[in-house]
Amino acid sequence: VGKEVSPSYFVSLVENLKGTYQVKEICQALQVPISTYYRWKKEDFTRTTVENKVGKLCKTYRYTYGYRKIAALMKQEETIGINQVQRIMQKHSWQCQVKVKKKNRPGSAYYQTGNHLKR
Known part of the structure; x- marks a missing residue:
C-alpha cells in the first residue's frame, strides 16, 4: 500500500x-x-481558485498548451507568474501531451514503382 x-x-x-x-x-x-x-x-488538499482556472484552461485546450501559453492566457485575466502556473500544472500532472514526430528513415522508400525498364 x-x-x-x-x-x-x-x-x-x-x-x-x-x-x-x-x-x-x-x-x-x-x-x-x-x-x-x-x-x-x-495539509489542505482543496484546490484554490487559481488552480481551478488553470485546470479549466488546460481542459478546454485538451492539454496541448504548455505552462507558458497557459500563463499568457491567465495574465489576460489576472496577474500570475509562469513559475506558479508551472508548479500547479506539475502538481496535478496537467503537462502538455507532445505528439511524436514522424521521420522519413533512409532506406525505406515512401512509394515504390514497378520495374518497367527491367534493368
Whole structure:
C-alpha cells in the first residue's frame, strides 16, 4: 500500500476509524508512517481558485498548451507568474501531451514503382 494511498482519502479514513482503533494501528496496517499521516493532516488538499482556472484552461485546450501559453492566457485575466502556473500544472500532472514526430528513415522508400525498364 504505502505510496499508493491517496493522502486526502487516508486522512478521512483515519478520522473515521479513530474511535475504534488507535492511529498507530491504522497506520501500521496500511504501511504509512505516523509522521506522514500527521503531515498529511496539516495539509489542505482543496484546490484554490487559481488552480481551478488553470485546470479549466488546460481542459478546454485538451492539454496541448504548455505552462507558458497557459500563463499568457491567465495574465489576460489576472496577474500570475509562469513559475506558479508551472508548479500547479506539475502538481496535478496537467503537462502538455507532445505528439511524436514522424521521420522519413533512409532506406525505406515512401512509394515504390514497378520495374518497367527491367534493368
